[in-house]
Amino acid sequence: MKTAEIAQRYLDYFEKNDHVIVPSASLVSNDPSILFTIAGMVPFIPYLNGLVPAPYARAADVQKCIRTLDIEEVGHTARHGTFFQMLGNWSFGDYFKEGAIGYAWELLTSAEADGGLGFAERDLWVTVYEDDDEAAALWKKIAGLPEERIQRMGKEDNYWHTGQPGPGGPCSEIYFDRGPAYGRDGGPAVDDSRFTEIWNLVFMQEQITNVRSKTDFDVVAPLPRKNIDTGMGLERVAFIKQGVENMYEIDQVRPVLDRAVDLSGRRYGAEHGDDVRFRVVADHVRSSLMLLSDGVTPSNEGRGYILRRLMRRTVRAMRLLGVDEPTFPELFTASRDAMKTAYPVVADDWTRISQYAFAEEQTFLRTLAAGSTILDLALDETKKAGKPALSGSEAFLLHDTYGFPIDLTFEVAQEAGLDVDRPAFDTLMQEQKARAKADARSRKRAIADQSVYREFRAQGETVFTGYTDLETSSRVLGILVDGLPAQQAVQGQIAEVILAETALYAESGGQVADKGMIVGPGYELDVLDVQRPVPGLVSHTVEVTQGEVGVGQPATTVVDAANRRSAAQAHSATHLVHAALRDTLGRTATQAGSLNRAGYLRFDFSWGQALSDATKSEIEEIANNAVRDNLEVSTRVLPLAEAKQLGAMALFGEKYGDTVRMVDIGGPWSRELCGGTHVATSAEVGVISLIGESSVGASNRRVEALVGQDAFRELTAERALVSQLTSALKTPRDQLAARVAELSANLKAAEKKIAAFEARALADRVPTLADGAARIGAFRVVAESLGVAASGDDARSLALQVRDRLGSEAAVVALGAEVKGRPVVVVATNEAARAAGARAGALAKVAAGILGGGGGGRDDVAQGGGTDVAALPDALRGVRTALETA
Incomplete structure (x- = not known):
């Protein structure tokens, strides 16, 4: 049974049982405390903890996930992969334990001919939380399992929570017995290699607090609405149903492994070390492909760093398999062909994906060449000093600064007859990891108090009126001072104010927040920032400049009209520049990020080389011609599928709901999904003046431009400067460039003469x-x-x-x-x-x-x-x- 077929059977079964089928969220997580979607439940956290009302009572999905915490285990076990897919079914206050157990057992054990997965009942074991008598009784009632195949385990294995105050509850895991060839009998409590977990049913039924560890926390009270959160590992089910040894040999992964075997000339199954490397290549190539397809690009920080690490580990593994030349054109193509049935985007967006992948490999191969030179010098110095080993600090410098893999350092050092001070290297690595974990914990702490917004969000979404109005009357729903709920904020305090409606734009889609004020009876608030701390809720960070504001009071949001107009000019100009880039460079020059603020735009796009002066001038001319043509700017709200069918461009990394806002400038010439504010016609943009173009990575470029009055002032300043130069040099404007070039040449010649004179004077x-x-x-x-x-x-x-x-x-x-x-x-x-x-x-x-x-x-x-x-x-x-x- 193919992997994609298993996923489809899962979705078909739950759709038949009245679940809404939810598409996979992006691998790029909405949660700022984590970089990626690391588990199937991540997109549903706002619904599970009650922060946002669930839009459906029950749902099912196949969620893409990335998890690199156990990256060193990849290739060594049957089930560790950095990219994996979780099959999940969810109930938000609807069915509970009996329903979850019944659905799972029926789907697993129903015959394949009837749409089930066809597992033999005799091969399935379950675990339950040690005190969960209800779940144990249900397994006996529904599945007819004997007592000995229902094992009770403690909090470490069978109690789920997020690690933060919030919902939690016992869970029940379903295991498949792979047989005596894989280990001891006696169930998962005895051997989790033979007994492989395939499905986890979480029964969220309690509110917990004071979380000190996974097993040490306080249960406050039962949840008013109990939820079901389940997750079945698609790759695990696939390798069992396909009769292969591990997840690296399933149909979505094995083609990459086989291509690596062909390129290396070595045999899979002949030597353990090589087998691990083949599996690392297969896993990491697929993970990199999927990250690239979701808009992540290689870089030195954040998500881009994780992607770069995966790709460089692949290059390293192929090198250790004896392949020094580029391999990504072969390996990524094999992964694309294996994944395109389940995820057509990897084929549809292949030009962009392959551009990034191939460029990153070439960059790292050059890094390896440079690192080898640095390593050779370090080894020579070590030998001259009579030392037996390269210092840990030098090995760490190569690894951390130059990206030179530590195992290659070991390999080269051994060839030179030297060792590497591994303990010192490991100490430095642990210190770096400790710093990274501390940073992650601080991010987690920063977002841990989102629960303070639950009460406000429960009253509905904040209504944004700013597309049509610059002033809106509303009322104060809530106030936060120092992150805690307060009844009022007084003059001089900084606070967050939540309103039912607002005309102030919250920062998103590259556009910065509006400037403005909030006024009411006896008070004035200067708006410092506007954000969306949770989906659907707008929070205004303000300084109380006059009086005091209290919960329940009337409030009027007043947008700074001049600033909004200038910001709208910049945002519309960004769309024009994007369209001009695609006109000039082709469809592969797609947006990779942007920033729009009053009078200024920054636009990142996928492109592998610097733009010539002629190309920059052409882009600027096309964009300004669109301004001159006074094109109509129109917006429509429509279903996402219809917008994509119309050719609307979507920004990678942005999250879109089922209904989206589409902005057209000149009809289909510029058609993008965008929630930002815009001018009514392109002529209102005024002027677009490109002021810079630079690199922001191996395959990304950035253009910057001034817009409207800011562009006019910049051009006026340049005209004044040219006038000063023509006057000072007594040279006509059209001859100014030649005159400056002549003076520069004369200066260089004079500097050479002076340098020669000084050198002679020193020699004397x-x-x-x-x-x-x-x-x-x-x-x-x-x-x-x-x-x-x-x-x-x-x-x-x-x-x-x-x-x-x-x-x-x-x-x-x-x-x-x-x-x-x-x-x-x-x-x-x-x-x-x-x-x-x-x-x-x-x-x-x-x-x-x-x-x-x-x-x-x-x-x-x-x-x-x-x-x-x-x-x-x-x-x-x-x-x-x-x-x-x-």
Whole structure:
């Protein structure tokens, strides 16, 4: 049974049993405390905890998930994968334990011919929470399971909660017995390798608080509305139904593994280490494909960093399998073909997906080449120092800064006859992980108090009137001061104010929040920010500038009209620039993010190279021609499917409901899903002036532009500057560029002459400096100040020349100079001096310490610096003193 067929059978069964079929949410989580959708229940959390009223009583879905916490286990076990799919059925105050158990058992054990999954009853075991007599009795009643196949387990295994105050409850897990070849008999309590969990039924029935750990918390009271949250692992069911050994061998994953086998020339099943690498490749390629399909792009932070890590682990695994050349064109194509039946987007959006994937692999292959060079130098230094192992700090630097995998560091070091200080490396990694976990905990804490919005959200969604009105009368539903509910806020306080209606736009879709005021009887509030802390609810962060505001009082939101107009100009201009980019570069130049505020826009798009000046001018001209043509800007609210059928562009990372708002400018020329505010016709945008274009990643570019009055002021300032230049240079405007180029060339020629003169002047000092060498112990020493030098390189060059002139006798040269207002000391030693114990790096550190800075370098030549120019004589004396004791 194919994986997609299992999923379809699941959905068909629950649709037949009156469940609303909900499409998978994006892998990019709405919850700011987590990067990805890490479990099937994540999209339903607002409904499960009562924060947002559920739009249906019962639902079912197939949810895409990404979880990398156990990434090191991938390939080693039968069931660990970074991308997985959860089949879930949900009840929000509708059916409870009996219904959930009945549905699960019927679907699992019904014959395949009848639409079921065809599991033999004898192969299924269940666990229940140790005190849940009700669930145990229901399993006997509904499934007829004997007592010995219903095992009771504690909170660690069979009690569910989020880790935060809120809903919780016991759960019941269903296990499949893979047979005696996979381990001991006796059920999941004895061996969870032989007995594989396939379905977890969570019975949310209690309100918990004071959560100290997974097993240590306080139960406050029963929930007023009990919920059902279930999750069945699609990949686990698939590898059982397909009769293969693990999730990496199912039909959606195995093609990638097989392609990796072909590319490497090695056999799957021949060697455990290679098998793990093949499975890592199969898993990570699929995960990367699905993340890219949901709009995540490789980067050095957040979600992009996780994607980059998955892709680079794939490259590393293929390298360890003996493949050094690019493989993503083969591997990603195989994954696309395996996944497109279940997720057509991976084929429909293949051009963009493959562009990012292939570019990232090429970038990392270059990184590996550069990292290899750095590693080779580090290994050479380690050998010269007579050390047996590369330091953990150097290995960590390669890993953390350059992205060079630690196991490749081990491999190369072993080839060089050296070890790596793994304990020190592991310590640094643990410290980094601890910092990351602390950051994650702080994010979680920041969002943990969302429950304060539950009462407000229960009164309905905040009505936004700002598309048509700049003032709206409403009433104060609630006030939060320091994150806690309050009855009032007084003058001087910062507070959050929740209203029933608002004309103020909440930040979203790249458009910043409106500026404005909230006024009422006896009070005025300056609006500092407007956000949507939970879906459907708008919160205004305000400063009370006059009087005091209380819950229940009338309130009128007043939008800053000039700021709104300018922001609307910028947002409409963003749509025009997007359309112009696609006209110029083609359909693959899709939006990857944007920012719109009054008078300014920033637009990120998928593209792999810098735009030429001619291309930028063409984009700017097309956008401004659209302004000139006074195109109508129209909006429609319609079903999402209809909008997509009409060709509306959707922004990756944005979440869309069943009904969306579509913005047209000039009909289909610019057609996007957008909740932002816009002008009525394109002529109202005024002027669009591109002011910058830059890289924001291997496959992303960014354009910035000023809009409307801000663009006009920028162009006016440039005109004034050109006028000043033409006057100062006494050159006509049309000849200004040539005149500036001529002056620049003359300046460079003059600088070269000056540099040559200064170099000659320094070279003329070599004999004098060498002749003035003093005897300190076994060394001939030159320790002098040069005064002001153009650069540290000049001092370095002179020190090497003086050292060479002193011949083969042990010689040390230390030259100080003031470079751009800061002190620099360069130390050079010859071979005889080094043999006598003089090390340039150590001497440079001595000087730098006196100068109030740092320094070091090789034994033959090194440099130090600091902040105190007046201390240069003392620094040079410090070098002489160090030599006296050498």
